[in-house]
Every structure is written in structure tokens, then in C-alpha cells.
């Protein structure tokens with residue numbers, strides 16, 4: 001009989017895996033294993049936990065779906081995703097819609113998954129049900145979400161939702177852009193017949209984001225709710241969150257690879273595939289975001305695809321806003337962080353993409369290479385390169401703002417609970433992904 005099901009031999013240490021868990025971590029393990037993986041010369045990461053994806057299932061699998069989304073994520077080294085509540089049909093705002101989504105995901109995902117519940121006007125009475133179902137948290141929009149059946153939370157809704165969430169020990173995440181400011185500026189642009197990328201950028205200024213972040217922080221202060229600001233686009237946003245934390249509030253924030261590697265000029269050059277909200281900022285803001293990266297808790301992809309037709313509109317305001325990126329979350333970060341200007345060490349990337357996420361969302365079985373945790377691993381070759389090409393994208397629609405970008409690393413193998421789910425372009429054949437939920441005290 002073997003000591004381990006799988007033994008991963010690395011430069012620093014050997015990792016023994018049994019029954020889907022890390023069983024031993026030691027230098028020069030003498031243990032026997034049914035299978036050995038030679039990972040010498042490779043960077044070994046804990047599996048990435050991407051806490052922000054839109055897979056649009058059920059109801060909109062023509063946009064993405066768990067089958068394609070989970071494969072693209074696995075190819076990028078991600079072993080767990082948290083899926084957002086707004087683009088499925090029905091949206092995930094009550095027990096029944098939650099059950100439908102969980103069943104749909106279990107039927108096709110090759111990676112583990114958690115589910116966000118929505119916080120919208122009129123579903124406050126469903127929050128406890130969503131908590132009992134095991135949502136990772138509640139997601140609210142402070143401006144128009146782009147989905148008619150997922151209305152934004154006005155201040156009164158957000159306050160009451162956060163009050164209930166605090167009682168139930170639920171985390172609330174917000175898309176922080178001011179409805180008042182963005183709506184007014186957008187209406188002004190459209191009334192003047194202005195429709196370009198630059199007009200869109202000007203309709204969503206940083207001021208609109210900072211205003212909403214501060215309002216959310218004030219509500220967290222008032223309600224004592226745990227708050228997570230998703231996709232913060234600037235260093236100044238991170239600064240507001242850090243100040244709130246220094247004040248004793250339980251507030252954290254996320255940023256995304258696109259805010260770290262693309263700027264406003266890229267949105268003009270690339271067009272529709274680079275449209276997102278909050279929009280890309282200028283170079284000075286981006287440099288400031290890198291400088292304040294230690295104030296960021298998590299990095300999620302905010303993978304938000306749509307059918308190609310929705311990206312083809314004469315007016316940039318009408319183009320679907322969302323960047324397809326879950327396949328390159330880790331590789332983009334390693335590549336950009338290795339840049340001489342930034343010098344972010346691999347340990348920081350591990351924290352931002354895995355251990356901090358597990359900690360923030362109370363997933364005690366994940367987020368690190370430690371005995372007893374789920375054996376989720378990603379092996380990255382820093383000597384290999386990848387030029388991002390449409391043919392190698394595993395999304396349902398082969399759109400990416402990063403086409404042609406050369407990355408100085410490559411994910412070579414992804415392991416979920418001890419099983420290889422991605423290697424050399426091949427994937428796990430069965431939907432072995434499982435539902436995960438926050439552990440409660």
C-alpha cells in the first residue's frame with residue numbers, strides 16, 4: 001500500500017496528498033505514492049480562489065455557463081470560484097433560484113464553487129434563507145447593474161440589508177459607483193449625442209466610485225456589517241478602505257487584473273473587449289493602485305462575458321460592459337508583478353489570490369498548502385511563455401482584451417483535491433467540482 005495517492009516533488013519540499021487533502025509536507029519525502037509529479041523548477045501555488053466571476057447559468061448559458069467557465073478557470077490555475085448573482089435567469093435572490101443555480105453548477109463544473117446571493121430592493125425577507133443555503137455573501141449594486149431583473153440597492157435598501165446581514169453574520173459586497181453621478185453624466189452625454197469610448201470614460205469618473213465607497217463605509221459603520229468593496233479601480237479607493245479599517249471597521253476590498261495591467265488609453269485602443277465598470281483609469285491612478293496593493297485583500301477576475309453580438313454596438317454606451325479574463329488571472333498577475341517597476345513577490349500573489357480569500361470568506365479547508373487542507377495546487381512554469389490567442393481561450397466566446405499579449409509564464413498543471421483537472425490543454429472528464437460555503441463559528 002502507498003503512503004500517498006499523489007506526491008508532488010518540488011524544489012523546496014515534497015507535498016504528499018491523500019484522500020484529497022494535504023497529508024505531509026517535507027523535504028525529501030521518502031514516502032511512496034501511487035503517482036508522482038515532478039514539479040522541480042516550477043512555482044507551486046495553492047489553487048487560486050477567484051471570488052468574482054459571472055458564469056451566467058442557469059438561463060444564459062449562451063453567454064458562458066459553468067462547463068466552459070470552469071474549464072477556462074482551471075486552465076488558468078483556479079480551483080474555486082464564487083459566482084455572482086445577477087446574470088443568471090432567474091437572478092440568485094431567493095432560495096429557489098439558489099437551488100437552481102447550485103444544481104446547474106454541480107452538473108457541469110470541474111472546479112469547486114461558492115455562490116453569491118443578491119441584495120436588491122424587495123428581497124430583504126430572503127436574506128436569511130440565502131444565508132441558510134450557504135451563500136458566500138450578499139452582492140449589491142450602488143448603481144444600475146445592466147440587468148433589468150437585478151435593480152440597484154438605494155441607500156435605504158442597502159442600510160436595511162446590511163443591518164440584517166450583520167445580524168446573520170453575512171458579508172456584504174458592493175459594486176461601488178454612485179447612481180446619482182453616473183446617471184446624470186451618462187444622460188448628459190447621450191443628450192449631446194456623445195457615444196465614444198472617451199465619452200463613456202468621462203461618464204464614470206473616479207469621483208463617482210469614491211463617493212459610493214465612502215457611503216458604503218458609512219453604512220458599515222452604522223450597521224456594524226462586514227463589508228467588501230469589489231473591483232476597486234484606484235489607489236485612492238484602497239486608501240478609503242484602509243482608513244476605515246484603521247478606524248476599527250471590518251472593511252476589505254478587491255481589485256482586478258485589468259486595473260493593474262490596462263489603462264484608459266487601452267480601452268480606446270482595444271474597444272469593446274476592454275469595456276468594464278468602474279472603467280479603466282489613467283496611468284497615474286494605476287501606478288497609485290500598485291503602490292497601495294498591500295491595502296487590497298483579494299484579487300478577483302470579474303470575468304464577465306457576453307455573446308459577441310452584445311459587444312458590437314455603434315454607441316460605446318450600448319456595448320455590454322464586462323471583461324473576459326478568468327483564464328489569465330494568475331498568469332497576468334505573475335507577469336505584471338515580475339515587472340521591475342512593481343517587484344511584487346510570489347508570496348504576495350499567493351495571499352491575494354488564495355489565502356486572503358479563504359480567510360475573508362471563512363473557507364477553512366482552502367487557501368494554503370497546509371496539512372489537512374484541500375489539496376488544491378497550481379504549477380506554474382516561469383521558463384515557459386504564452387502569447388494569448390483566441391484559439392487557446394476556453395471561454396464560450398473567444399473574446400479577451402489581452403489577445404496578442406505575451407506572458408512570461410505558463411500554468412502547466414492544476415490539481416483539485418488531489419486530482420489533476422488541467423494539464424496540456426486537457427481537462428477532467430467528469431464534473432468533479434463541489435459546492436463550498438463559509439464555515440460559521
Ligand SMILES: [Zn+2]
Pocket residue numbers: 052054084302304
Ligand atoms: Zn462583477
